[in-house]
Amino acid sequence: MPNPGSAMVMEAIQVVIPARDERQTIGHVIDQLRHQGFERIRVVDNGSRDDTAAIARQLGAEVLSEPRPGYGRACWRGCHQLDPGVDWLLFCDGDGGDPIEELPRFLELLNDHDLLLGDRTATAAGRATLTPLQQGGNRLATTLIGLGWGFRYRDMGPLRLVRREAFEAMDMRDRGYGWTLEMQVRAIELGLRIREIPICHRQRLAGASKISGRWGASVRAGSVILTTLGRLWLRRWC
Template identity: 40%
Template structure:
């Protein structure tokens, strides 16, 4: 049985992190890691009450939280390190119960990285803003043009072999994390695929797409990352 770790970056998700953790299929994963990204609410408390390992990353940024989770995994002895790492958001917009579908291509030895594509799946009305839809469209086309890899989405819900993830030497500390992983996977010639996943309106307001500033900064960072690694 493979060891599977889940990393969930979370910033002020006290109202949603409980449902996220409760919907992860029982017995499927070895450890669930919630990285509290300096929340001002009870995110950490609720996560602990629902059985998660809680880490604290005071430096804000999606990538910073993910990197903190990876740093924790590196401290484990070899026999306790995961074989696969799953990433998903803590806002309950993803469907944790779909994890087996993301894992299947890896467990079947058909892929190293699996992206849960909201574009291929059914997205609830209002779950993705116009800037998000356009940003995904543009970024995936630039990925195809610059890195010769076909994706339809930069979705946060994804699974990757741990040894493959370590080869990527992830660096981005903020909004460029997802696209960095995908373009580096292409450069390292990892086997990449997508599976359709549903997507719903998040609980609470998005810290990125919910504000003009957040959307602009995210868009800029994604484009910067795409050109940086050419």
């Protein structure tokens, strides 16, 4: 494979950004991706009430619409009708928290891995951005995956790069916040080459989080962890 960051590598990566009401940050994210050399940028507007989609379109991103709410549903929409030249899918958030400038380290590892995950818990800066509820949810999810599937992750963060062939084999079914969890479990079941990479995640640049800091949403997220893992366990053995 050519050197990381070369035009050939970048042409093979499709960026997918699920976004809802991120008008204050989506432009920054797209600019950062362009600065790193990414050209295939898709923003999936997940029912925004602001001009997130218009801003993304003005900046040259491909904009898709998925009006039905659901993080996984938006991600799934972004994976349809891919160009034949796409070999990798890069998922990141539209709130500016993901350290796009650290992606060259991911690109250096493409040859030897199928799933590369940003690990927020491995750096002091990353840990500082996680609320106690997020930290607890991470520990719950990673512990249960370790007990059920024999592989211990450190994080369930949004920044991830997955080989297209591997993604298609995952047969993803979740359309909500269990999306990231299902992807990581299916990667284990498929025997994929997985690596978590320490990243200096930061607080969202503006706007309000849809989950972190909100007790009701955080409790629902905990429920999602349990129900998603239960469904995946049954799927594995039934």
